[in-house]
Amino acid sequence: MRRTFLEALLCTLAVLTDLPGAAAQEQEREILVQGERIVTEAEAHQAEHPAASVPLRFIFYPFHLVNSGMESGLVSFEKHNMRERLNYYTEYLRQRGVGVMIGGLGEGTGIGLGGSYTIKTGGRSDLRFLGRASFLRWYEEVDVRWTNPVGKAQFVLEGSYQWRPQENFYGFGMESQLTDHTKFALRQTWTGARGEIAPHRRLRFGGEYKLAWLYSTNSPNTQYASPDVVFAGLPGFGQNVHLQSLGFYADADGLKGEYELGGLLHAGASLQDGIGDSTLKYFSYEGQMEGRLPIARQRSALVFQGALEFTRPRGGSGAIPFYLYPHIGGESTLRGYNLDRFYGQNIFLVTLEYRYKIHPDFQALIFFDEGQVFGRTTDLSWLNWQRNYGFGFKVMSSGSTVMRMDFGWSSEGYTYHISWGDRVHGALGGPIRYGTYRR
C-alpha cells in the first residue's frame, strides 16, 4: 500500500526533527494497513512445513498415523473418564470379593488372565477361589484357600491344581548341555494346612503339612524333545508320585526401604515321605538371605543375596523325581541363563546387585550372579561356578516394582527377561514344585 507524497513528507519531517507527530504518523500508517494480517496464510504454511521437512513427512507417515491413533484413543479414554471408571469398578468388585488378575503364572508362562472370588466366612476369616490361565503356553491354575487369622497367628487350609505344560529340563549337574534342552509337562495337585505366628511385625514362624499328587509327562510343545528321550531312565517321568510333607520355616524381614540399610533371612526344613507304594523319603533344607547397604543417600544401594537348598535322601528312599530337585537359571536366580537351566541335588546361589534411582519412577541396576549345583557337600567347588553379569531396569510405583527388564550375559550367551513385580526367589514350599504362584 503506497503512501501519498504529503504523508511521506510529513513523516520525513517528523523523523528528522523528532516532532511529536511521529507517533501520529505511525498511527496513520496503521490505518492504511487496517485489516491486514501480520503474516499471510502462505507464509505461515511455509514456516510450519519448511521444504526440508517434506520428504521426512512421507517417511514418518506411519509414525504420524500411530501418533494420531494414540491421540484419538487417549482423548476418548479421558473424555469418558475411563481411568476413573476402571478404578471405580475395580474397587466395586473388590468390595464384593471379586478380583481380576492380569499376568502369567510365573516366569516363562506367557501373559494370562485370572480372577478370584473371596467370601467372608465370619470374623476375619475368608474363603478364596482363584482360577487363571495363560495364553499361548496354556498354563492353568485353580486354587482354593481358607484363611483364618487369630490375633498374631493365622491358620490356612488350601488346595491347588496346576497344569504346567512347558517346563524346562537340561539334565543334572553343572555339566549339563544347553543342546539337551527338553520340555515336559507337570500336573500337580496338592492340599494342605499351614499355621503361622508373627510375634513381631518383622518376624514370622510357621509349619505346614501337605499331601501332593504329582505327574509328569510329555510336553505338548513338540519342538523340543521329551526328557525321557534324551535322558533315559529319568526318575519320576511318566509316573504318578504321591507323597506327604511336613515342614517348618522362619522368616525375619528387616528390609526398610529400597535404598536403606536392612536385610532379611529365611530358613526352612521339610520332610517328604511317599505314600501308598512309594518308598520316597528325603529331607529338604533351605536358607535365603538378603542385605542392603545404602551407597548414595536415598538413591542407591548395594544388595547382596544368597540362597542355599539341600536335598538329603534318607536310607532306603526311592529315587527322587527329577522335577523335585532344586534348579537354578532364569530371572530370579541366574539371569544370564535360561529358565531352570541347572538341576541338582543341592544348590548354592549368590547375587551382588547395585541398584540406583534414575527417576522417581525408574530404577537401574547392575548385577552379578553366580551359582552352582552339586551332588554332595564335598563337591562344592569354589572355582566351578556358573556366572553371569548384566543390567536391568525397573518401573516403580509407590515404592514397589511394577515391571522389570533384565539383560544377562553368561558363557552361554545373553538372555533378557521382562517380568512383573519384585524379583523373588521362591521358597521350597514343601514337596511341590510350585506353590500358589510365588515365583
Added chain:
Amino acid sequence: MIRSGANQPSSDNAKPRGLLALILLVCVAATAARPSSAGSPIVVRPPLRVDHDRRPIALPKATDVSELYAILYNSWFRPLNLEYHVVSASDRGSLNANAWDAVPDSSWFTNRIGIRPMSFEDALAGLQGKSPEPGPWKIVRVRDEGYTPKLDIRDSSGNGYVLKFDLPGTPERNSAAERICTLIMHAAGYNVPYNTIVYFRARDLELDKDSYYRDTLKRRRPMTPADLESLLKRLKARPDGSYRGMASLMLPGKVLGPFVYTGRRKDDPNDIIPHELRRELRGMRVIASWINHADVKDINAMDLFVQGDYVKHYMLDFGSTMGSGDFIHGPYRVGHEYIYDGAATLRSLVSLGFYRRPWEVEGKIVYPEVGYYQAQLFDPVRWKPNYPNLAFLRMDDSDAYWGAKIVTAYTDQMVRRLAEAGDYSRPEVTRHLEGAMISRRDAIGDYWLDRITPLEEFTLVRSRSGLELRFRDLALERGYAEAESRSYRVQATDTEGKELAAVTVTRTDRQVVGLPSAALQKPGIEQPDRFGRSPSQRILIQSNRRDGGWALPVEVVLGYTGGSSSPEILGWYHAPK
C-alpha cells in the same frame, strides 16, 4: 540464535541422538546453514499494532485434548520424530512479531504492561468482571474432580462462578497463587478469567432447585443437603468458622475446548499462525518461569466463540503456580525438571545414581501457604514446565527478550501489591513471596537483558553533530546495567551486508548513539514491500555485557517510505537470525 549459544536454555532440540543425529544433520544441512545476520537480505516485519484475526467466522467444532497424550507425546515420542528436529532447525523466529519487535494485539493477546507503565490499580481495573455479590450463593452443580471439589454457583445478581478451594493441608496456597497470577497474566496481556478470593460461611451456600451432583463417572443426580454437608467437611474452615475459596467468573461465549501449543485450529480461518510460532506463547516461557507456572498445558487453555463471532483464546487455571504445583514427584522437582526428564535421568544413569540434583539437597519450603517458590535455585534459562511444551522449546532469544521485557516491567511497588493480593493471613508470608518474586524477576532481567541488547523505541534525530539514534535502554532504566560503564557498539551496513562505515563504540548513559554520516548516504534502495517501505541500511547495535563482551545485537532498519528522500526508521528486531 539461542540454540547455538553457549548459555542456552536446555531444550530437546539440542539432543539428537546417535544415528538419528547423523540423519538429522544431513537433512537440516540446507536449512540450518543460513547466512550470518550481516549478509542476509533485510526483511522488515509488518508495521501492524493489531493483527486482525477477529473476523467473523462460522462456529467451529468443540475439541478435546488428552493430558496423558500430551505428557507421553511431548516427553517420549516427539524427540523420536526426525521431522520435528528438521522443522525446529528451520525455525526463523516467531511469525507474529511486528516491525517494532513486539506482538500485535489479537484475539490471543493485548499489549499492556509491555508497552506502557501500569499500576496495580490499572491491572485490577482492566480485568473484566467482578466478585460475586454477597448473600446466598445458589449451588448449581458439584464437580467432584481434582484434589478438592469444585462448585458451580450463581450469585444474587445471576452471575455464574466456579468456586474452588485450597487443600486442607495448605490453606491459602492455591487460591492466593491463582489470584496473584491471574493479575500478572492479565497485566502481561493474556486473556484470563476474573478470579478472586472469596470468604463465605456455610449458611451462604444454598442448593438451587435444579442443583445436581456429578460424580467421577459423570453420573448426574440431584444434590442433597447431605452432599453439601459432606463437601464442606472436606474443607478446612478458618478460625472464625468461615471458608476461603477462589471464585472464577464464568467466561462469556461458547466453549470450544482447549487450544494446543502446537499447530492451528483447522476450522478457524483466523487461526493461520501455528501456535508454536506465536511469540506470546513462545515468550511466555520467561513469564511462566517467573511465576513458576510449570502447569502450562493444553487443558489449562480455553478457546471461546465470543460475541463478534470469532474465537478468543484464554489462559486458565493458575492454581498450581508459585509453589502450589506439588502433585507429581513434587514439590521440589517443579520448575527444575520435567516429570519425565530425559537429561536428568541420563545424568543419574551415567553417574550410577551419584548425581544429586541441587534441589534435592537445598530445596525447602519456608511457608506452606506459598509452597516451594524460591529464588536461590532459580535459573531463568534452565527453568522447565512439567513436561515439554513445543512453543516453549521453540523460544529463541528474541522471544525470551520479549518475555523478559514484560517481566521486568513489573515494578517493586507493583510486585508488593500483587503479593498483597494473595490476602495471606500472616504478613511474613506476603513479605516472603514478595521477596521471592522480586529476586526471580531480577534474575530474569540480569540474564536476558544482559544477553540481548535491550534497546527500544528508536527515533532518528538530527542534532548539531549530525544524525543520532535515540532509544530507551531497558537495562539502564530498570537497573540491570551500570550507567558508568554503559557502551554501545554500532555497525552500519547496506542491504547487501557491506559495511558503510567503520564500527564505532560509544560510551554513554544518555541512551543515544551518533550515526556516521557515511551510514546515511542514500544507497541503491530495495523495491518497496507491500507496505510501501524500501529498506536501505541496517544499523546493528550491541550493548556491553557484564562479562566484558557484547550482547546479541538489535538490528535497526532504516529505509524510505513512499517518495521520501530522507531515511526513517522502518523497524527493529532483537537478536536477529
